[in-house]
Amino acid sequence: MAKRDWNRRVCAKRGHTTYAPSEPALRSRLHTATAAGAAWRCLRCGDFAIGEPHGSGPADQAPAVLRGKALRDAFVLKLLAVERGFRGVLGILVAWAVWKFSNSQDALHQLFDQDLTVFKPVADHFHWDLEHASVIDSIRKSFDYKHKTLVYVAGGVLAYSLIESVEGVGLWLGKRWAEYLAVIATAAFLPLEGYELHEHVSGFKVATMALNVLAVLWILLGKRLFGLRGGVKAFEAERHSASLLEVEQAALGAPVHA
Structure with a gap:
């Protein structure tokens, strides 16, 4: 089964997000001329979209666009x-x-x-x-x-x-604060769910507790909360490493803005 392309899937639903950086070298990497007019690379899926960019300015002021795993x-x-x-x-x-x-x-x-x-x-x-x-x-x-x-x-x-x-x-x-709240609030009720499960086992209770445990672990590890796996710095670094603009900046040898 083919791997799902989340970037193109979202672009197909919401449309592309294009941006014209003011840095000439970077601008040229995101722009091309076609018979139908100028086209700009989408910051999400990387495909070229014909038409004027949705925004322009310094690269470090480009909109934050979630890609891939994020x-x-x-x-x-x-x-x-x-x-x-x-x-x-x-x-x-x-x-x-x-x-x-x-x-x-x-x-x-x-x-x-x-x-x-x-x-x-x-x-x-x-x-x-x-x-x-x-x-x-x-x-x-x-x-x-x-x-x-x-x-x-x-x-x-x-x-x-x-x-x-x-x-x-x-x-x-x-919001990151909501991720902390989700972990704390869910984990706080796990002992009660465990007690209820001990008193009376049912498929629904087992499924609910398993879902809550998986949610806590996924948010904790995936979002690197409470300093886990490098904490917020590692989380931000991972997110920036997937940014199309920063990938292009790195290819040019330009300084990458954090």
């Missing part, structure tokens, strides 16, 4: 951002439901008991002990929780959901 990593981060955003929205809805429940426990308890009697003949027909079913017992236990406890639970869920939402927005925008 582009692929940005795509993965956006997937994580969507997942975090979904969890954030879902958590906010759960917090609202718990808060509403805390203010209507007595009324809901009475309504539940009334409706339960309606389903009792059907349950008896199928020989299902409705009164001692685990689901029913769990619901009834929730009616015994104190109002104050439920408010605390709603507040905790809301706080966690807001963190997830902020994390999702930051990851979508490619």
Whole structure:
């Protein structure tokens, strides 16, 4: 199977990004004349695109364009951002439901008991002990929780959901602080997930924990957080080494701007 070209894939979707550096030698490497007019090399995919450049000026003021591995990593981060955003929205809805429940426990308890009697003949027909079913017992236990406890639970869920939402927005925008937040917030809940998995094993819990562990390791190592693998300096050096402008500057023997 052919290797996916992330650069051309993104250019096909968003269009090329061209730039005319003011340095003559570098400018000539990114420019060519064609029968259809002047063409400039795209800073992302490297292909020539006919038309005026999108910008011009000193090479060190050219727009930062993600290429190759950095582009692929940005795509993965956006997937994580969507997942975090979904969890954030879902958590906010759960917090609202718990808060509403805390203010209507007595009324809901009475309504539940009334409706339960309606389903009792059907349950008896199928020989299902409705009164001692685990689901029913769990619901009834929730009616015994104190109002104050439920408010605390709603507040905790809301706080966690807001963190997830902020994390999702930051990851979508490619902010480095969001990567730190994602690692810290995800790692902090791994012991709890491990405890829940120990108490009751399920395929969903195993998959969720495995996904979170992989996400933490990938962000930690791939983004070189907390000084790992050379830290932020090595991360920036790797990103600059993929820059088309800096590759061309290096070919000319010109100084590469950090």
